Amino acid sequence: MTISAAIVGGTGYTGLELLRLLAGHPQVSLEVITSRAQAGQPVSAVYPNLRGHVDLAFSPPDPAVLAGCDVVFFATPNGTAMEMAPALVEQGVRVIDLGADFRIRDLGVWSHWYGMDHACPALAAEAVYGLPEYGREAIRQARLVANPGCYPTAVQLGFLPLLEGGLVATDTLIADAKSGASGAGRVPKPHTLLCEAGENFHAYGASGHRHLPEIRQGLERAAAQPVGLTFVPHLVPMIRGIHATLYGRLRDPAVDLQAVYERRFADEPFVDVLPPGSHPETRSVRGSNMVRIAVHRPEGGDMALVLAVEDNLVKGAAGQAVQNMNLMLGLRETLGLQGISVLP
Missing domain, CATH: 3.40.50.720 (NAD(P)-binding Rossmann-like Domain)
Known part of the structure; x- marks a missing residue:
């Protein structure tokens, strides 16, 4: 076909x-x-x-x-x-x-x-929201798919196991996210010019960003209740990549977070849960449709700390769109998306 x-x-x-x-x-x-x-x-x-x-x-x-x-x-x-x-x-x-x-x-x-x-x-x-790791069967039947935004993809996948399992308090979630300049698009803008973005690092949209309602909508769907979220995006001097650092206060600090994440994403072809103690790097997903996730509990306390990286142009945009197309048209979900990340 x-x-x-x-x-x-x-x-x-x-x-x-x-x-x-x-x-x-x-x-x-x-x-x-x-x-x-x-x-x-x-x-x-x-x-x-x-x-x-x-x-x-x-x-x-x-x-x-x-x-x-x-x-x-x-x-x-x-x-x-x-x-x-x-x-x-x-x-x-x-x-x-x-x-x-x-x-x-x-x-x-x-x-x-x-x-x-x-x-x-x-x-x-x-319209069906196109995050395959959450709504795969609905995507298969959809006539129209809304492909998720780049920040929302990383933040939702990072929080998903915690919210589905009711493992964290939902009123004080924090998403601290960084993106490369390609996320701003190809039309020239002063803040993405080399002389402005190079050797620089800054937050933006701290009082409200248009991806916030999309992220909150997805998190509330996973939690089945209202969610309080602080979301702050940042621009970093690189071309591709998103790094999301996510915080949630655990209801039971004794939960085995590593096991929770490995179990939730065991069958997901484009989510890679790294070994305990890992720190994922944006360069490890450059050009690929993979999201790499590591989970920590700092100093054995009651805070879940999740690190998620993706290529904002692939899993955060075009790659996820192809993944959705494969599902909608009855193709193997990974078809055309199995390329290895580019290093260096």
Whole structure:
């Protein structure tokens, strides 16, 4: 079986990563890559690493052409997918949105954080949140998947075993997360310029970040109760990677955290629970769809400390989208995603 695929918005970093992964997927045929600004330009002229692998040119988005594909990925600014997805879904196309248009169930909350009214509330209610480690069976049946954000993926997976097991107090969770500059996208911004980001390290969004409601929604689903979360993101001077340091106060300090995590993720192909005492590094997941997790109980106290790393462009975006596509279309979940991380 060959899957015909289209990418709407192929010139950003997540679009590039989708191109790289889908070009190497053994059961995918890339048919369409859209970009209004680069229309007519060969993909390899914009991204020379794809020369010899992607023999397509960018084209303007044409709904009729997109409707002829089995799956359409939206790697577009927030607000784009919700305008185009309804017609595609009604024509039987599977849709995966890498933006935030369908991630948050409460559309009032969504509008508050994204500054616009939602264009298709009915489809938003149907959309399935695409975190396979939590909702795999729902993803298999979905017509539309909301691909999780990069920070939300690391934070949710790190906290998941603690919340599902009722092992921590839910009112004082803390997520201290760091991201490389590619998380801000390809459009130049002053704070991501080399002279600004290099040799520098700073927090941002400390009083409120748009990923906060998405993270809280996922944690509350896992805990089956309200969750109090302090989330602080940081920009670090590297290109790729997220490191999330997570804190939760244990209800029973005697619990074997290592065993809890190993048991919860034993059958997950893209979650690697490291041996006791480990400290995962972002470079260990560069270019891969893997999340590596280590769990600690500092000084034998009542605090659970979880360390989680991922590549923000792969498991935090494009790789997870391909993982979701595999599930939606009945393919082996790991297909096209088993590449080894790049070192150094």
